[in-house]
Structure formats: structure tokens, C-alpha cells
Amino acid sequence: MAPAAPAAVAPVVVTATQASVVRVVAADARAVRAGIRVGMTLAEARASLPSVPSVSSVSSVSSRASVPSVRSVPSLVARPHDPAADRAALESLAVWADRFSPYVHLEGDDTLLLDVSGCHRLFPDEETLLRRVVDGVGELGYAARGALADTPGAAWALAHAHPADQIVAAPGRTAAALAPLPVGALRVEPGILAALGALGVETIEALLHLPRASLGARFGDDLLYRLDQALGDEPEVLTPFRPTAVLRSGLRIGRPTDRHDVLCEAVERTLACFCEQLERRVAGVRQLFVTFHCPELRPITLELNVSRATRSVRHLRSLLTGGLDNLQLPTGAAGVTLWARRVEPLDGWQDELFETGRADGEDLAELIDRLSNRLGPSAVVRPLPVSDHQPERAFEYVPLIGRGTRGAKVGTRSVELEGRSAGIGAQGSEREARNAELGTRSAGRGTRGAGVLLPASHFSLRPLRLLPRPVEVSVIAVVPEGPPSCFDWKGSREVIVDCAGPERLETGWWRGRHVRRDYFRAACRSGRGCWLFRQRETGQWFVHGWFD
Amino acid sequence: MSQAPVTRVNGGVARDDRLRQLRAMLERYQHRRRGGTRPVVPTGLARLDRALPNGGLPGGAVTEILSHLDGAGGTTLALRAAVAAAQSGRAVAVVDAGGDFYPPAMWRLGMQVDRLLVIRVSRPEEVVWAVDQCLRCSAVAAVVAPIRRLDAAASRRLQLAAESGGGLGILLRPDTGRRHSFAAVQMRVEPVPVEAPGSVALQDRGLGAAGVDGWESAGLQGGVIEGRCESVRRGGMGPSHSAPRLCRVTLMKVREGTPVEPFVIGLDDETGVEPLLPVPDHRPAERPQRSDRRISA
Numbered sequence: 001m002a003p004a005a006p007a008a009v010a011p012v013v014v015t016a017t018q019a020s021v022v023r024v025v026a027a028d029a030r031a032v033r034a035g036i037r038v039g040m041t042l043a044e045a046r047a048s049l050p051s052v053p054s055v056s057s058v059s060s061v062s063s064r065a066s067v068p069s070v071r072s073v074p075s076l077v078a079r080p081h082d083p084a085a086d087r088a089a090l091e092s093l094a095v096w097a098d099r100f101s102p103y104v105h106l107e108g109d110d111t112l113l114l115d116v117s118g119c120h121r122l123f124p125d126e127e128t129l130l131r132r133v134v135d136g137v138g139e140l141g142y143a144a145r146g147a148l149a150d151t152p153g154a155a156w157a158l159a160h161a162h163p164a165d166q167i168v169a170a171p172g173r174t175a176a177a178l179a180p181l182p183v184g185a186l187r188v189e190p191g192i193l194a195a196l197g198a199l200g201v202e203t204i205e206a207l208l209h210l211p212r213a214s215l216g217a218r219f220g221d222d223l224l225y226r227l228d229q230a231l232g233d234e235p236e237v238l239t240p241f242r243p244t245a246v247l248r249s250g251l252r253i254g255r256p257t258d259r260h261d262v263l264c265e266a267v268e269r270t271l272a273c274f275c276e277q278l279e280r281r282v283a284g285v286r287q288l289f290v291t292f293h294c295p296e297l298r299p300i301t302l303e304l305n306v307s308r309a310t311r312s313v314r315h316l317r318s319l320l321t322g323g324l325d326n327l328q329l330p331t332g333a334a335g336v337t338l339w340a341r342r343v344e345p346l347d348g349w350q351d352e353l354f355e356t357g358r359a360d361g362e363d364l365a366e367l368i369d370r371l372s373n374r375l376g377p378s379a380v381v382r383p384l385p386v387s388d389h390q391p392e393r394a395f396e397y398v399p400l401i402g403r404g405t406r407g408a409k410v411g412t413r414s415v416e417l418e419g420r421s422a423g424i425g426a427q428g429s430e431r432e433a434r435n436a437e438l439g440t441r442s443a444g445r446g447t448r449g450a451g452v453l454l455p456a457s458h459f460s461l462r463p464l465r466l467l468p469r470p471v472e473v474s475v476i477a478v479v480p481e482g483p484p485s486c487f488d489w490k491g492s493r494e495v496i497v498d499c500a501g502p503e504r505l506e507t508g509w510w511r512g513r514h515v516r517r518d519y520f521r522a523a524c525r526s527g528r529g530c531w532l533f534r535q536r537e538t539g540q541w542f543v544h545g546w547f548d
Numbered sequence: 549m550s551q552a553p554v555t556r557v558n559g560g561v562a563r564d565d566r567l568r569q570l571r572a573m574l575e576r577y578q579h580r581r582r583g584g585t586r587p588v589v590p591t592g593l594a595r596l597d598r599a600l601p602n603g604g605l606p607g608g609a610v611t612e613i614l615s616h617l618d619g620a621g622g623t624t625l626a627l628r629a630a631v632a633a634a635q636s637g638r639a640v641a642v643v644d645a646g647g648d649f650y651p652p653a654m655w656r657l658g659m660q661v662d663r664l665l666v667i668r669v670s671r672p673e674e675v676v677w678a679v680d681q682c683l684r685c686s687a688v689a690a691v692v693a694p695i696r697r698l699d700a701a702a703s704r705r706l707q708l709a710a711e712s713g714g715g716l717g718i719l720l721r722p723d724t725g726r727r728h729s730f731a732a733v734q735m736r737v738e739p740v741p742v743e744a745p746g747s748v749a750l751q752d753r754g755l756g757a758a759g760v761d762g763w764e765s766a767g768l769q770g771g772v773i774e775g776r777c778e779s780v781r782r783g784g785m786g787p788s789h790s791a792p793r794l795c796r797v798t799l800m801k802v803r804e805g806t807p808v809e810p811f812v813i814g815l816d817d818e819t820g821v822e823p824l825l826p827v828p829d830h831r832p833a834e835r836p837q838r839s840d841r842r843i844s845a
Contacts, residue, residue, distance in 0.1 A: 363685050363686055363687035364638075364639055364685065364687035364688070366685075367681060367682065367685040367687065367688065368665070370681055371667060371678060371681060371682075374674075374677070375667065375669050375674060375678065378668070379667060379668045379669055380665070380666075380667055380668075381665075381666050381667075381668065382661075382662070382664060382665060382666065383651035383652075383661075383664060383666055384661065385652065385655065385661065391650075391652075394652050395650075395651045395652055397666065397668070400665075454655055454661065456655075456656050456657070456658060458655075458656075459652050459653070459655055459656040460652075461656070461817060461818055462650055462652050462653040462656065463650060463653060463817075464623045464624060464627060464649070464650055464653040464654065465618070465623055465646075465648045465649065465650060466648055466649075466650035466653075467648055468646075468647040468648060497742045498742075521817075523742065523793060524619070524742075525741060525742050526617070526739055526741050526742075527620075527738075527739025527740045527741045527742055527793065527794060527795065528617060528618065528619030528620060528739050528793075529619050529793045529817065530619055545648070545650065546618040546619035546623075547619055547624070547793060547815075547817050548618060548619050548620060548621060548622060548623035548624060
């Protein structure tokens with residue numbers, strides 16, 4: 001997947017550092033003609049070129065080197081390999097290939113698999129279909145090879161190993177088409193290839209002549225699996241690529257700076273451009289990254305999460321400004337990039353003309369965003385009921401933004417409320433979805449809609465303030481296992497005049513440590529209401545909360 | 549000089565009129581400054597609502613609840629008011645600065661699960677910032693936050709934030725004596741001590757004596773509740789109905805209202821219904837005496 005080099009004089013190679021040796025991982029046609037092969041070290045590649053002094057500027061072909069240097073010798077242009085850019089290019093091709101088939105699958109680093117079952121009817125014949133795909137990719141500036149076969153495995157093998165650039169295997173003749181190809185076309189590991197090569201098995205035809213039973217025993221199931229996939233005996237599922245459509249917009253700052261106002265201005269301009277792109281796509285973002293590119297340092301990235309998808313410049317700007325205030329750049333930044341991993345459709349969104357007239361739901365969502373982004377996602381939460389007798393575990397906090405944390409946190413305990421209570425009852429993933437819905441419901445437009453109101457009888461009588469951990473107190477009880485009559489709290493004695501209980505709470509053995517407590521609601525002579533329990537194993541007393 | 553005797557003759561009436569006029573002017577001025585009338589949020593506690601002007605806590609304003617003891621009843625008052633405010637369909641934010649807020653108890657008060665937002669911060673400046681942000685948001689009906697220290701500037705800022713957002717701001721603050729505040733309402737909440745004169749003697753009286761309907765007839769005698777001790781014995785063991793807690797509320801500052809005498813509110817954690825208490829208006833003479841006792845006790 002090497003982009004065809006622009007009309008440059010010098011041959012271009014892409015290099016990567018492997019075990020402290022710089023090797024060529026891709027070379028353009030001019031370089032190949034000069035004898036450069038993939039796998040050479042850069043020094044070998046340079047040596048294989050005739051040393052003709054040429055006057056070419058590096059910056060004319062490299063987008064990375066920003067300094068236009070007119071060095072005298074660059075007869076070979078070496079560019080560092082950027083796998084992320086490769087991937088992005090492949091993904092953009094996948095989006096483009098969507099016009100041929102709804103099922104476009106990304107295979108490995110360099111291959112797109114298109115499921116064209118049924119699609120060929122839209123074209124005169126299969127050859128035309130394949131030609132349009134391959135030529136289309138070529139028009140986009142990439143060198144491409146294509147093959148069309150009955151199975152994804154066979155198409156992969158033909159595209160990679162067949163001498164022709166475009167090849168269509170006739171229906172039902174897959175095995176015959178594959179037979180002359182080398183075994184390397186089967187997508188098996190290099191170790192297996194080496195073992196096969198040692199046995200003199202070079203082609204798939206030779207492989208098919210070997211007894212099947214011994215193949216599995218000698219080379220593992222993977223070889224058989226790949227072989228069966230190519231021949232169609234083993235199904236291969238293609239997962240359609242969803243265009244995550246990484247959206248980004250960036251700005252280069254002429255001279256690296258850490259001046260706050262300059263950075264703010266740069267971010268604002270980038271944001272305006274970014275939101276314009278979103279508007280064009282009728283989409284919004286829930287997560288946004290701001291990367292500051294500092295020379296000679298790793299880029300610094302700020303993450304911004306919002307509770308519901310948005311493309312409001314005003315809102316995002318107010319959130320970003322907060323992040324910029326706390327930003328510490330060791331050196332100046334030379335560029336700013338705003339990017340998002342995913343965008344969400346945002347239909348029916350009213351772009352703002354004035355700052356007024358927003359609905360409550362939007363207001364609340366923006367509030368949650370502001371709070372979460374300054375205080376952290378785990379600080380802004382919604383409590384949800386959990387069916388558990390142990391008071392500390394009768395609820396859980398669910399962050400209102402950031403799906404990742406929500407997914408990680410939820411899922412060990414189960415909520416089982418009666419179905420009538422607007423149905424917060426489900427388990428596993430369904431429950432997670434429900435949580436997400438709960439999390440967004442009030443943030444969404446349905447703020448005035450049906451709320452989730454559980455009847456008071458659903459909850460046991462509990463104090464409004466529960467100490468984060470119970471505090472041990474010394475208690476005097478008239479009867480050893482009976483209600484307490486007084487206890488010491490912070491240096492003074494609280495005499496209990498009224499006591500209700502015990503409410504005996506126990507937890508199951510499968511939860512680890514047993515919790516076996518007798519709770520008492522105590523009214524003190526001072527007029528305060530206290531919630532105490534006696535640990536039944538040890539007889540110790542603890543204050544657990546206050547009816548404040 | 550010739551007018552002086554006239555003024556003196558009508559002194560009482562004229563002064564009253566003048567005061568009323570001034571009060572009305574002040575009220576009009578304050579209304580205008582806050583952009584018209586704000587809705588009043590009844591707390592659901594009849595005794596408290598009666599003491600507050602217009603029958604409830606003022607929306608778009610900050611209410612401070614001062615209390616110096618755990619278990620005094622301040623949190624209950626605050627959260628009940630917040631639940632009442634949430635009836636408007638908007639959200640309620642609770643700032644959990646101490647890590648001791650217990651949501652199930654608030655659901656029990658009638659809070660809707662999906663309208664409750666908890667903000668877990670502990671650093672004082674972050675607490676104030678979070679309260680400020682919530683108050684400014686018109687989608688938040690009430691904010692409840694314990695705030696330990698609040699300087700005058702921050703207090704003013706929060707009040708202005710509440711006025712712009714229209715929500716109810718309830719700050720739970722430690723009671724460290726009276727001081728200036730920009731809050732619209734400032735009230736002190738303290739538990740009413742239960743006098744147990746000779747609890748041994750009560751025990752001797754046994755269950756029989758508790759047959760009296762102890763609670764309804766409970767009298768306020770010098771701020772001390774008898775009859776509550778009766779329910780001790782009546783309650784006995786087992787998860788039975790216990791007597792409501794009592795707290796005394798002193799309205800220290802009420803904007804647009806006249807301060808009233810301290811009064812006692814009953815909080816029944818079990819039923820959530822405000823118990824009937826004898827209206828203390830029948831015994832106006834006892835009030836100074838009561839406060840004396842409290843100080844000596």
C-alpha cells in the first residue's frame with residue numbers, strides 16, 4: 001500500500017527501524033528498477049543506486065520534513081513508515097469501495113475483501129466489476145492488484161500470488177485456479193511455510209497431494225484451516241467495515257509557542273473547521289482529542305468527553321478553554337490537531353444562531369460535560385439501585401460520560417427490581433444498555449418525560465448519611481445481644497433513649513467475607529438519630545450512619 | 549417646628565405606614581433586581597413552610613442550613629426540599645463532599661432515580677466551583693452541598709449564580725455562630741434533646757404506662773419532650789415504629805420576610821410524613837424560658 005510517488009526525480013522508499021537497523025519496507029517503481037528490494041537496509045539501498053549528484057529538495061516529496069533542505073546528494077528519498085497513516089489510507093479506500101458492495105472487510109495491513117455475492121448482477125460481468133474496482137483504486141493514486149473468486153481465501157491468494165494484476169477465477173474452479181500458486185498464498189505463518197519449503201512443498205497443488213491426516217498432525221490445524229477456507233470447505237465470515245471516519249483538522253503554528261492566547265486562537269480556529277466538517281456530515285462527537293505537536297517531544301493529547309453528541313462550537317470551546325488553562329507544555333507547540341475516533345449521526349440538531357433558547361436537556365448535558373471534564377468522569381455520577389442487602393452495596397455510581405469506564409464498572413452485580421418500576425431490571429449487556437439509557441435520559445431530550453420513580457416501600461429505612469466506613473464505638477448494652485443503651489462518640493457520651501431493631505443483615509458466603517450485622521436505629525438523648533450495628537461474630541459495635 | 553407636634557400625635561400610625569411603605573419598596577426593588585417573581589418551593593414540611601414567606605423556600609436563591617452536629621436533621625430538611633423542587637421535572641445535584649451521602653435514603657424520600665446527579669468532590673474550591681456551575685444551570689432544580697468554609701465573595705457569587713439559574717441552592721454549613729451571608733434564607737437546625745427524667749423510673753412503669761398515645765399528646769415543656777420516653781418502652785425490641793426525631797429550626801435571616809420565633813419540626817424517617825405537633829403558639833410565654841434551658845443544658 002505504498003502511494004505512488006509524485007513526479008519526483010529521486011526514487012522513494014519507506015523505511016522502518018527493525019532491531020536498530022533501518023530497513024526498506026516499501027519501495028516505489030523507480031526504486032525497484034534501480035534494484036532496491038523490500039527488506040534491504042537503507043545503507044544497502046543507497047549503495048545500490050548510482051551515485052549521481054542530483055539537485056532535489058526533500059520537501060517536495062516529503063510532507064513530514066518541514067525544512068526545505070537543498071542537500072546535494074539525496075539520490076534516494078527515504079521516508080519513515082507510518083502504520084497509522086497506512087491504516088487510515090486503507091480505511092478511506094474501504095469507504096470508497098462501499099460503492100461496489102456493502103460488505104467491505106479489512107484484511108491485514110494491505111487488503112480489502114469485498115463480498116460481491118449478488119452485486120455482480122449490477123455489472124455486465126465479473127471481469128468488468130473487478131476492472132472497475134482495480135482501476136478505481138489506481139485512479140486514486142494507489143497501485144492495486146485484484147482477484148475475484150468463490151471464496152475470500154482464494155481471492156486473497158490470487159490477488160497476492162498470481163502473476164496477473166487482475167484475475168477472475170471461474171465459478172466452481174477454485175481448486176484448479178489455486179493449484180499453481182505457491183503455498184505462501186494461503187495466509188499461513190512463516191514458520192509453517194519454512195517447514196513446507198524444507199519438504200519441497202512449493203505449490204498448493206503439491207500440498208493437496210499430501211495426505212490430509214498427516215498435514216494436520218505435522219503442521220497444525222492452522223494450515224488445514226486456511227486451506228479449507230481457500231477451497232470453500234470452511235466458512236469465512238467477513239465483518240463489514242464501518243467507516244469510523246476518523247475526523248481531524250489541524251493547524252500548523254508558524255513558530256513553536258507556548259503562549260496561551262496563541263494556542264487558544266489556534267484551537268478555536270481548528271475547532272471551527274472541525275465543527276464545519278461535522279456539520280457537513282450531519283454528525284456530532286462524543287469524544288474529542290486535541291493533540292499539541294511539540295518539536296522533539298511526544299505530542300501531548302488532551303481528551304474531552306461529552307455526555308451526548310454535539311457539534312456546538314460554543315460548547316466545545318468552553319470545555320476546551322478549561323483544559324487549556326491547565327495545560328503544561330514543556331516546550332512550545334508547533335501545531336494543533338483536533339481529531340475524533342468516531343462521529344455519531346446527529347440528525348435534527350438545531351445549529352445555534354443565538355445563545356438563548358436551549359432546552360433543559362441540552363443545558364444539563366453541557367453542565368455534566370463541564371463538571372466531568374474538570375473534576376474527572378468518576379466525580380460526576382448517577383447512583384443506580386443495586387439489589388443487595390448490604391447497605392454500602394445497595395447502590396452504585398455510574399459515570400455520566402465516557403462509555404469505556406461505564407462498561408468496565410458495570411457487570412458484576414445484578415439489579416433486580418420489580419418490572420413495574422420502569423424496568424431497571426436486566427443483566428449483563430442488556431443492563432449496561434439500560435444504564436446507558438438511564439444515563440442519557442435526563443441528559444437527553446426526555447427530561448420532562450416519565451421519570452424513574454420507585455415507590456418508597458421499595459427501599460428499606462436507611463439514614464441519609466452513611467459513613468464511608470463504619471466507625472467502631474464502645475457501647476454499653478444492658479442485655480449482651482440486646483439493644484445498646486449508650487455509646488461514646490467523639491469524646492462525649494450519647495445516651496440512647498429510643499431504639500428500634502435489630503434489623504439483621506447477612507451476606508452470602510460466595511461474596512468473600514461474611515457480613516453479619518444487627519442494625520439498630522437509635523434516638524439519642526441529645527435528639528440525634530444514629531444507625532449502629534453490632535458485628536455478630538465479634539460483638540463489636542459500629543456507628544454506620546446518621547439520620548441527619 | 550410647627551409640624552413636629554402633628555408627627556408626634558400620629559407617631560404610631562405614621563411610623564407603621566412608613567415602615568410598610570419602605571418594606572413594599574424594598575420588596576419591589578428586590579423583585580425587579582431578580583427579574584420578577586421566582587417560584588417558591590414548598591419543602592413539604594408544613595411547619596417550616598408556614599414560617600417562610602410565601603410558603604416555601606425561595607427559588608433562584610441560596611438557603612443556608614447551619615448545624616453543628618451530625619444527626620441534627622439539616623440533611624433531611626435539605627434533601628426533602630430538593631425532592632420537592634425536583635417535582636418540576638428538572639434535575640437535582642447533590643455534592644457529596646464527605647463521601648457519606650447515601651442515595652437509597654434519598655430515593656426513599658421520593659427522588660426519581662434518573663434525575664439525581666451526584667458530584668463527588670472534596671477539595672473546597674472544587675466544591676464551590678461545582679455548586680456555582682450547577683446553580684447557573686437552568687436545568688437543575690436544586691443543589692445540595694455541604695460547604696465548610698465560604699468567604700463573602702464566594703457567598704455573593706453563589707447567590708448571583710442561583711439568581712441567574714433559578715434553582716434552589718441549599719448549603720449545609722457548620723454552625724459557628726452568626727455571621728454575615730448573602731444567602732436569602734439562613735436557618736439553624738439543632739436537635740431537640742430528649743429529657744429522660746428518671747429513665748429508671750420509666751422502666752419501672754413498664755409497658756403498661758406506655759399505653760397512652762404518647763406521641764399525639766406529647767407536650768413541649770421547655771423544649772423538652774416527654775412522652776417520647778414512653779415510646780421507648782412502647783417500641784421495645786423489633787423493627788417497630790419509633791418516635792419521630794425533633795429538630796428546632798431558628799430562622800436567622802429571611803429575605804423579604806420577618807424573622808419568626810424558633811419552632812420545632814418533627815421528622816419521621818419511617819413514614820416521611822410530618823407528625824402532628826402541638827402548635828407552640830398556644831404557649832407564647834414559654835419560649836424565652838426554653839432557650840434559657842437550652843443554654844444551660
